[in-house]
Amino acid sequence: MTLLYILAFVLLCIALNQLFRVFELSRDLRGEQLYKTHDSDNRFNGRGMLLFMFAFFAFFLWQIDSYYYRILPKSASEHGYKIDALLNANYALVVLVFFVVNGFLFFFAWKYHGTKDRKAEYILHNNKLEMLWTTVPAIALAFIIIFGLKYWNEIMKRNNDPNPLKIELYAKQFDWTARYAGKDDQFGIDDYMQINGGNPVGLDTNDIRCNDDILVKNEFHLPVNKEIVFSFRSRDIIHSAFMPHFRAQMNCVPGQITSFRFKPVITTAEMRKDPHVQRNINEINAIRAKKGEDPIEFDYLVLCNKICGASHYNMQMKIVVESEADYNAWLAKQKTFKAIAQK
């Protein structure tokens, strides 16, 4: 079999070689300079540029039409509305720039394709034009910077709730653990040296504040309309807690505690009714049905967003946002650190 392949390959080479021979002979006979660019080449490629522009723009619009509804649904957190508004303003601006500047490029590429009977104009520079296209982007960027930084500071330094709910997300290869502060509303301190089966997130057992801390896996719950301050830790390598529906992300760095605050404003049940979400879920369920899998319902997730090893792609945990009452009922059923450790 291999021999046959080799034989076929050799034959192909010989055939190609003959073909090239003929081509080279005729090239040399006619004394043509094939490399030379003719007016016909210029016309062909100039038109190609214009055609490409239309096709490219159409492709972009087509993608908006077919993929835009799949982008993240409306923000489930309060600050996320600001991010989305800013994002949309920026998208509008850059899409405009994309069309206009690419448009000029391809239009000129077509318009000024070369012909024998024309000569290019000797233009060195133009101070007015150059001033214009330096100042206009500078002004646009000034706006982008001002609004960007205003929102950035509002989001990162928020302090509007003096008494937020404290939750810790603890990352390890390849899962998440959420820790609640428990009755005393205080986290016990941590000590990675004490990690073992009964102490999975490395709490310092000498610190009595740990005892009522609550540890949960697989899913964790948040009360709606309550400010939450997350702290993040990692046991082994850098992970990143990405909660896309809440427009929240923060790296989890071993040896360090990082934090992020947000206030969920839409419960899981409400989000499931969102038409945008439903359209996507229906599509997903249609795909699942074809594969013979059960239909699913929408859930918020925290994903790992920093490459962390073989199962990085599957390091996620469900987030449930619900009313305060439901949340309290759920929390009451969870095990405290003390209960886990005693087992």
Add this chain to the structure above:
Amino acid sequence: MEHHTHAAVIEGHNLHDHAHAHDHHEHHQTFVQKYVFSMDHKVISRQFLITAVVMAVLAMVMSIIFRLQLAWPGEKFAFIETLMGKKWGKDGILDPNAYLALITIHGTIMVFFVLTGGLSGTFANLLIPYQIGARDMASGFLNMLSYWFFFASSIVMVSSLFIEDGPASAGWTIYPPLSALPEAIPGSKLGMTMWLISMALFVVSSLLGGLNYIITIINLRTKGMKMTRLPLTMWALLITAILGVLSFPVLFSAVLLLIFDRSMGTSFYLSDIYIGGRPMEQVGGSPILFEHLFWFLGHPEVYIVLLPALGITSEIIATNSRKPIFGYRAMIGSMLAIGFLSFIVWGHHMFMTGMNPFLGSVFVFTTLLIAIPSAVKAFNYITTLWKGNIQYTPAMLFSIGLVSSFITGGVTGIILADSTLDITIHDTYFVVAHFHIVMGLSAIFGMFAGVYHWFPKMFLRMMNKKLGYLHFWVTFIGAYGVFFPQHFLGMAGVPRRYYTNSNFPLFDNQIDINEFCTYMAIFAAFGQTIFLINFFYSIFRGEKAPQNPWNSNTLEWTSPMAHVHGNWPGALPEVHRWPYDYSKPGHEHDFVPQTVPLGPDEHDGGEH
């Protein structure tokens, strides 16, 4: 004026050497001296190019393999087992660790070996002596070493593909602790050691090359070649070399500290880690330190990749528009500004590391400033086309392709630079789309443009024009087809570096985008085989190149179309004008080579 006399001295010296060589050496050079351990810049440039082409093919094949996995996760492709072996491709399904290994080595090869070593190495070596009118590089010996370190580095990187636990697999950014702990991922065993050794060799190569480029451009310019008469390729390569010399040593120190952490028990990057069932002793380090060191190189690095491509296309766009480059001085100024700013923006890769929000604000500000000189460059290219008489050589097509991808990828940089917005798109496919378009496509288009344009100076033959056209259109369509839709994946929150997006249902309906990208990647890869055929065929059997095929002004086209030791058989050419006198009124032809003296009332264009 002083450096002119100085240059003249060195030149005279070289000239002497050269005449000498002709009499006694040239004919006795063995094959090894001439083609293997050569100190001739032309041979070294070809060595860089061929090595880069081989590496690029390797990286491209890898990308097809992992794109198949993304489009059809779990599907069996028999050839994957054949290529990757039982361990990594059992039953034709890619292993998750192998997936990470492939994306890591793909990224490393493309960024460092193809677009840094390959692009700068090829064109700096070929063009610097030619375009400034020098016999060779300042030090032919260091130049030779630079190539052989690059070669050794490539060999180490490629060999790491064949070892038991596989090559490095922590992403091309190799953040510790993942890259520091062999327990964390198999790629962080021997594979990572080899990656680090390879990169250390690479840094040496890059420094030897860079210092040589800088010294040569500053000192060996021929008579009359003032800085304001340098082609923009020279300015671009000069600034690139300076960036490299200032930033690569920082990568070296980052790599060195990582080597210490990995094998000598230090804790520069490690603290409070529990892995493999036991706590580690190291405390007090910080992995964020590595990120700072890495990106202090990493961001200048993206411009090290891009600037040579911009220089190449400046030259090609002016030549083939038959028009002076618009705003020559503004082009130089914006490259200098980009070069400077690129050192103070690295933090935009780290907004989500928990850095102080105020520090983040500073990086937002500096990063967005870079957009201004970048915009100036894009506008200058476009205005160069305006009222031109565009000659569509394959090189010109790729140059216009570069301007387009630079615009399309540049605008998304503005979004990513905004720390507020980065909260939702950091590390998603939006970033993948951004940097592939702005850096990957632009730089590779620039590299193709350079190969088509200067092929005659390298191999004394022409590449086939029609195949060049076909190659361009397939590549241009395919490349945008692969990366443009990935913006939408990012906007849907799909993280990058995931082995599959269908392990949990949230992104299941995005699969058609992934399939589309994979089809386009296969289409674009097919386009590259057209290039490879054209390239290797033309090296041996392409039509013979005439003296100045593109009617260009720069000095390389005044040297004979032959591989002459010392570049010009007689005296070095003397320069009288800038390189962009295309279609200048009062001249018979639409080009006026730099060696033509200025007329009585004629102004030199570079003075403006």
